[in-house]
Amino acid sequence: MERLSLSEEEAMRGFWKFGGGCIKEVMELLPVPRPPYTTLASTVRNLERKGYLSSRKLGNTYRFVPSITAEEYRRQHLGALVTDYFRGSYKELVLFLAQEQKISPDELQDIIDMTDSRRLRL
Structure with missing residues (x-):
């Protein structure tokens, strides 16, 4: 899986914390100043496209669930950091x-x- 941007990681932290949720719930966890709702929605859709989140429609909103745990993400990207910068x-x-x-x-x-x-x- 490809590395996440800072804003994508911040969003994923919210989903990891709750084990999933709606964009509005994650928005409340982000540091101030928070991005506009539409910006976070784009970020979340990118996370879904990259395979980090899956979604399910609930009424007129979507609930997103992580497809990878925080531990799995750390393991993957720490390994890449060690390989790239510390000769493995x-x-x-x-x-x-x-x-x-x-x-x-x-x-x-x-x-x-x-x-x-x-x-x-x-």
Whole structure:
């Protein structure tokens, strides 16, 4: 699936939060200043065309449901980011974050501890 624009991601966050909904419901979740209703409607139709949403007519409105979970989207696009910018190495990504001071040694240790505890449960 193709990468989403910022406005498309914002709209999808609303649909993911509720597990689906109408454009009006998602509009209320968007940051101020909110786009015009017609702009959001176009964005939603693009998301449907791209396969991220499916719709069902309810009376004179449509209810949209995500076709992909937020977790699936993150997994796909994080993988692409790592492939494109870090030679496919998650280790390189973590090293970059540490060098840029975006993650502290304590946070890295917490991640190691969490990983070790998950391994023990498997």
